[in-house]
Amino acid sequence: MNEKQSSLPIIIFLISTIIGVGIVTLPRQTALIVGQPNMWVSVIFGAIIAFLNALLIFMLIKRYPKQTLFDFAPEVIGKWIGKLFSLVFVAYAISISAFIIRTMSEIVNYYLLDRTPKVVVLAVLILSCMYLVSCGLTNIVMFFQLYFPIILAMFFLLTILSIKSIEPTNLRPIFVNDGFALLKGTNTTFFSFVGYELIMVLSGYQSFTKWRSMTKILGISLGAVCIIYVLFFILNIGILSIGELKVITFPTIEMAKTIEYQGFFFERFELLFLFGWIITIFTTLTAYYYSALLGICKTINCKRNIFVNIFVGALILSLSLVPTGITELFSSSTYLNNLSYAALIGVPFILLVVSVTKEKFQ
């Protein structure tokens, strides 16, 4: 491994992980709760809270350089509770993977392949992910760096092409607002920033000990995602309007569908956008898949091998097939949110408190 610790791969890893289904479904969820034209402010609030949470996690992993959550949790809090904590995190990683790929398969079924069974779409994604994960973290990070420019280019292209159809009246009024509603929206927007918690897993690959470099990494990655989200919110509100956002299932794709340049290659741009977006889903899935795999291996003390790999893949696949329809899928995100609270805030906070008190008493 490279001795010179560069922060760029980590930043790319985090950005690729964080951007996922949120970019397509978040505008509708936020519109339902906030419902005012300046709801993109909620996104910024969400990013700030995510940043604070990430710093909390950093304070924990700083104490155990070159160790992952699954390594130091048993050390801090005792073998069995530590393993339990690891498993909570694994459960979280597996359910979030299942949720995002199910959402993706719904979208693929709506817009691209309406006769291909969902299982096939899901299995193709999981199988390719299985292969990438079996190659180890170094290759995953490399893969992310390879596709990162494509993802960014796709977002950039979509922005450029749709910016002319923005209707400014949809975005106004900007300053007259209900602050309480914006804060309520934060609860939703916060979850579209999850992904930064994987520094607890990345800490086994690269040691994070310096405040300065870490705040830089977290600030840049969360800041970049925040900018992309705010941009997409403004595009969505400006093109579709708040009233429409509440009723459109996948707003960003419908927004891409309003792009029309006649007789030109971009007449059906949303398909092109979908191809780029599926890569972001794949990167997110890979990151969580790897974390779940590593978590299980460390918990039951075995080497990463093909059997555990298949087990994780099968688990994600079967879990993703549980919701019967799209309404049930969206309502299941409530459970997922509770699990996220546990894995993102609960586990690191308890570990940090225990670790600090232990040190004090010794």
Next chain:
Amino acid sequence: MKRPILLILLSSLLLILSACWDSDEIEDLGIIMAIGLDYVDEQSARYSMTNQYVVPNNIPSTQGGGNQGSPFQNLTLDGNNFFEIIRKNSLESDRPPNYTHLKSMVVSEKLIEHEPINKIISFFLRDHEFRRTVPVFITKENVATILSVKPTKEMFPAVQIKELTQNIDRSLNVQDNLNFGDLSKHLSDRSSFVIPEISINQDRIHLAGAGIISNKDNKIAGWLTPEEVGGLKWIKDTVRGGLVTIDPEQSSEDQIVLEINKSQTKIEPVLKGDQLSIILSVNASLRLGEDWNIERNVFKPGWDKELKKNGEEIVKESIENVVSLAQEEFGLDFLEFSTWVRIKQPEYWKKHEKEWNSEFSKVPVIVNVDFTLTGYGTQDIN
């Protein structure tokens, strides 16, 4: 030795892998250019739907030859809902209809009289094949007839209908297309709006006025003439060109035509106590286009004073006419004043959003029109 065998094995994999579950050959698709919806009200079926198929063989190619028949074919079928009618097409056409390249949609007056437009349109918004950019038109004619009018410049009536509104910068009476997305936006904002109307004039497709859709029942509430569409365009700030004609009856002089260069309309809702009033100010710059008063000397300063005044008066009248239509005759805010009240007076809007229709009729509207005459052309005959 092993290598070639492995290569052969690997390449034979391509034979079983290269498959797409959902592939459709483009030759087998029935591309639909336009759909027309009508109301039939018979025992067996209530609605009819006309699908305009492309007949690829009859499209005249650049090499010439082989263009005897019409490049499109209309299939009109009856049924009780639109999805069923679409699937009924399979009984007559071997090509499954594909709507991703739909160019326009025509709805008959009769249908919107009987059924609310949100119910009519809901299928087309739900299905993913329909794009949000498809323009919608309303017609008093029979939909099947209007879709079979032989187009003059374009190959398909569908395209001709859609492109008519391209002249938005040429005439005051042409308004912008209302597409699925706008329609759905109006429906979810619960606001009244207008749909461009098309009709048949001497066997040609003709852009007429507009139909007003009420936000109370989402049905047709009334019609605007092409002249009233002009007034509406001034209000909605969509004037991008066109002419203002000063008739001899309106002034002491012979007729004068002014051409609009640029125009901007500002709508300012003002709240005094609890009384809302709306100030609508139009700022336009125009050019003298045609002058039947040969004696006028445009090199003398002040030549434009009279013209300016008369022109402003005409536009003001046409705006006030549409405002009074909206407020008094229909009691519907299809002028999009609600948008500006929401933006500029959010507190008032929150309080009165529910009863906006009745509030709207009571709001006094002050119209200010200000013209600037910028030029008179290349020559002035005296």
